[in-house]
Amino acid sequence: MGFVIGIDVGGSTTKIVGIGEKGVQKPLFVRAADPVASLFGALGKYTYDNGIPLDSIEKIMITGVGSAYITQPLYGIPTAKADEFLADGLGATYHTSLDHTIVVSMGTGTSLVKVEGDKIQHIGGIGIGGGTIMGLANLLLKTSDIWEVIELAKKGSLANIDLQIQDITNAPLEGLPLDATASNFGKVRGAVSQEDAALGILNMVLQCIGKSAILSALNTSIRDFVLIGNLTQLPQCGEVFPVLEKMFGVRFLIPKYAEYRTAVGAALTYTKRRDYVEIPG
Numbered sequence: 672m673g674f675v676i677g678i679d680v681g682g683s684t685t686k687i688v689g690i691g692e693k694g695v696q697k698p699l700f701v702r703a704a705d706p707v708a709s710l711f712g713a714l715g716k717y718t719y720d721n722g723i724p725l726d727s728i729e730k731i732m733i734t735g736v737g738s739a740y741i742t743q744p745l746y747g748i749p750t751a752k753a754d755e756f757l758a759d760g761l762g763a764t765y766h767t768s769l770d771h772t773i774v775v776s777m778g779t780g781t782s783l784v785k786v787e788g789d790k791i792q793h794i795g796g797i798g799i800g801g802g803t804i805m806g807l808a809n810l811l812l813k814t815s816d817i818w819e820v821i822e823l824a825k826k827g828s829l830a831n832i833d834l835q836i837q838d839i840t841n842a843p844l845e846g847l848p849l850d851a852t853a854s855n856f857g858k859v860r861g862a863v864s865q866e867d868a869a870l871g872i873l874n875m876v877l878q879c880i881g882k883s884a885i886l887s888a889l890n891t892s893i894r895d896f897v898l899i900g901n902l903t904q905l906p907q908c909g910e911v912f913p914v915l916e917k918m919f920g921v922r923f924l925i926p927k928y929a930e931y932r933t934a935v936g937a938a939l940t941y942t943k944r945r946d947y948v949e950i951p952g
Contacts, residue, residue, distance in 0.1 A: 706737030762936025
């Protein structure tokens with residue numbers, strides 16, 4: 672088998688990976704003003720940086736919302752479109768021992784994909800994710816720089832933002848410790864620091880995502896959740912998800928190359944001979 676390229680095309684960003692005999696090779700992230708420019712920029716840079724001749728590429732597999740703009744093969748190479756949710760499931764479980772899990776794709780919003788052996792099914796999602804963070808950051812912090820939000824949050828305190836169980840009772844509720852969140856932003860009564868607000872935003876979004884995933888597995892035996900997408904790179908994930916694991920007896924896994932797993936899954940759609948749609952030449 673030759674080299675297979677997987678590409679996840681967003682509205683203005685593109686993630687690209689190559690899969691060959693040695694597995695995943697150096698993922699790449701490219702940002703551009705439109706999806707087509709982003710895709711061609713990513714593909715050109717990826718092949719150049721990794722010394723990959725175009726004639727060594729057997730297949731290009733694309734997925735994501737921006738893939739709708741691609742109507743012809745790229746650089747004359749056989750090109751096809753992979754279902755995004757199938758790519759999520761295949762990519763998230765690649766090189767893991769999990770075949771009974773829910774994949775939590777944390778992007779602009781959040782989608783939930785159930786994996787049960789070879790059966791991969793989109794089961795829903797919520798409109799809370801990176802877009803929520805950026806919208807609230809613009810509104811409350813007057814910034815659209817995610818790195819500024821992250822740095823502010825490192826100096827914040829949730830005790831000044833969130834209403835906790837211990838704020839409304841001196842006795843823990845069944846299954847809920849005293850420091851569990853009763854209401855996100857429920858303690859705010861006036862001006863708060865930017866640091867506290869930044870942490871409150873990130874904490875609320877990650878808590879909502881984690882708890883939504885847990886609720887989606889009710890009445891099933893699933894206790895493992897694989898987190899993928901850009902939000903997995905937030906350092907606050909290391910604070911929020913372990914608390915949820917302990918509280919609800921579940922496990923959240925952030926695999927290597929988590930933010931590129933949909934692109935990995937696009938390539939795997941071809942190598943594993945799953946359903947995909949050819950782009951006619």
